[in-house]
Amino acid sequence: MADIGLALALKGQIRMRKPTPVKRDMDLRQVMAEEGSRGKPRPVYVVNLDYRRRMRVAAELLADPNCDREHYVEAIRDHFGLPDGSPEFLLFLKAWDECH
Numbered sequence: 001m002a003d004i005g006l007a008l009a010l011k012g013q014i015r016m017r018k019p020t021p022v023k024r025d026m027d028l029r030q031v032m033a034e035e036g037s038r039g040k041p042r043p044v045y046v047v048n049l050d051y052r053r054r055m056r057v058a059a060e061l062l063a064d065p066n067c068d069r070e071h072y073v074e075a076i077r078d079h080f081g082l083p084d085g086s087p088e089f090l091l092f093l094k095a096w097d098e099c100h
Helices: 004-012 022-036 044-061 071-082 087-098
Strands: none
Touching: 004 022, 044 071, 044 087
């Protein structure tokens, strides 16, 4: 069965999927897009990138079955530098409570 797929792929009848980009490559593309703004500051874009990175890290922690609440809270404090009473910190805690 695999030989048939390979034969069709060699003939060009099946498109091979490109490998998914590595996180490092995605970050590099985002930085290059920011640097390519011809000297015009784009602070909203930078804030959005930071927010997306935070959400990605938090989602990875929430999906990890070995991560407990204490580790999650420590990671939020260490990685994001959020004080305990800040609204964003409380949103991350709310996300933990909803998922677990």
